[in-house]
Amino acid sequence: xxxxxxxxxxxxxxxxxxxxxxxxxxxxxxxxxxxxxxxxxxxxxxxxxxxxxxxxxxxxxxxxxxxxxxx
Amino acid sequence: xxxxxxxxxxxxxxxxxxxxxxxxxxxxxxxxxxxxxxxxxxxxxxxxxxxxxxxxxxxxxxxxxxxxxxxxxxxxxxxxxxxxxxxxxxxxxxxxxxxxxxxxxxxxxxxxxxxxxxxxxxxxxxxxxxxxxxxxxxxxxxxxxxxxxxxxxxxxxxxxxxxxxxxxxxxxxxxxxxxxxxxxxxxxxxxxxxxxxxxxxxxxxxxxxxxxxxxxxxxxxxxxxxxxxxxxxxxxxxxxxxxxxxxxxxxxxxxxxxxxxxxxxxxxxxxxxxxxxxxxxxxxxxxxxxxxxxxxxxxxxxxxxxxxxxxxxxxxxxxxxxxxxxxxxxxxxxxxxxxxxxxxxxxxxxxxxxxxxxxxxxxxxxxxxxxxxxxxxxxxxxxxxxxxxxxxxxxxxx
Numbered sequence: 001x002x003x004x005x006x007x008x009x010x011x012x013x014x015x016x017x018x019x020x021x022x023x024x025x026x027x028x029x030x031x032x033x034x035x036x037x038x039x040x041x042x043x044x045x046x047x048x049x050x051x052x053x054x055x056x057x058x059x060x061x062x063x064x065x066x067x068x069x070x071x
Numbered sequence: 072x073x074x075x076x077x078x079x080x081x082x083x084x085x086x087x088x089x090x091x092x093x094x095x096x097x098x099x100x101x102x103x104x105x106x107x108x109x110x111x112x113x114x115x116x117x118x119x120x121x122x123x124x125x126x127x128x129x130x131x132x133x134x135x136x137x138x139x140x141x142x143x144x145x146x147x148x149x150x151x152x153x154x155x156x157x158x159x160x161x162x163x164x165x166x167x168x169x170x171x172x173x174x175x176x177x178x179x180x181x182x183x184x185x186x187x188x189x190x191x192x193x194x195x196x197x198x199x200x201x202x203x204x205x206x207x208x209x210x211x212x213x214x215x216x217x218x219x220x221x222x223x224x225x226x227x228x229x230x231x232x233x234x235x236x237x238x239x240x241x242x243x244x245x246x247x248x249x250x251x252x253x254x255x256x257x258x259x260x261x262x263x264x265x266x267x268x269x270x271x272x273x274x275x276x277x278x279x280x281x282x283x284x285x286x287x288x289x290x291x292x293x294x295x296x297x298x299x300x301x302x303x304x305x306x307x308x309x310x311x312x313x314x315x316x317x318x319x320x321x322x323x324x325x326x327x328x329x330x331x332x333x334x335x336x337x338x339x340x341x342x343x344x345x346x347x348x349x350x351x352x353x354x355x356x357x358x359x360x361x362x363x364x365x366x367x368x369x370x371x372x373x374x375x376x377x378x379x380x381x382x383x384x385x386x387x388x389x390x391x392x393x394x395x396x397x398x399x400x401x402x403x404x405x406x407x408x409x410x411x412x413x414x415x416x417x418x419x420x421x422x423x424x425x426x427x428x429x430x431x432x433x434x435x436x437x438x439x440x441x442x443x444x445x446x447x448x449x450x451x452x453x454x455x456x457x458x459x460x461x462x463x464x465x466x467x468x469x
Contacts, residue, residue, distance in 0.1 A: 014334025
């Protein structure tokens, strides 16, 4: 599952544009991952400011930006 | 807001405003919707532009306000720090104030009778057919706390890289990771040791892998300092980290007055940019120069064509994709073809090792200053890729 750090997000839509599954919804000042997400990681890798990260089954974040995850 | 228009344009960037203006000029009733509270804000752009092409796309209108600084050359910086100065001896480009520029373009659209609404968020589309699964015939808008259904014969999606209109229309709008540049830019005050007549482009694996780092001066002491790195490399280290390292090194005393992040699609135009009752313009259609990442003038050009084709389609009461197809064809002839060539060149150039980049710089520096031109830079860079030289010549001739 992909987690979002909304505090860091600039709502630029880059993650939406690279998502092959249409699994990210961008609102005015909020992004949300929907159930079409396959954890493919493309959005995590493209985000210029490390807003997105993978959460594993134990609820832990992968190394990238793990320390700042609050949501 | 009426309940019915000829054309609804979603997104009031340069592409949207220019599409709206052109369609209205040709007699269409146009509504232009902007999701943010102000046209031109937030800026998501490096703000560099070529003056001649801007002038051409604005014709017969004068250049809009919003030009911050004139540019007459470029400094290309190789990974080893060697600088190649390309001086055109006259102003050929400019750094814009997009806040002012976009606002001005929207005023020019309004002057043609375009109705504009800001804080107008398109959350869905209206479809023809009993089951609501037919072609698109309007949009659902959230505006100042209320929801509106607004119908239109044609919806133009000028709604940026994340293009919701494109997705609603079932067009494949997504960008491959390797073709997406992950970007960040900071407008810095108190920058030192830059020549405001020049833009600076820095290359190299350590600086900006699969892209470049730029310094675009807006005045003597203020500059947009930004970076774009290919998605292929962004997975290892983010654009933010690369940029912060550079700024700490090069401008440690500067003040950051504006920070912007975003993605730039560096790919050929989408295969399909029209559907029944729908046209895509600008970033939404991937109408960005894949080599430079520049997309302001290309979006305006596409908007101008789209606006004209839309008005003509309305005049003959046919909004099918076939009727809108001339837009795609005209775009392809005007720029799309060029972007395919530039994409091929980009794919070669952005794979260069630092050694290859350094060698290219030396080869250009070995030439007389008057022979240090952009075309010669490309020729030197692609000396081992002779098949691409043809594409370079084609691009520079058009």
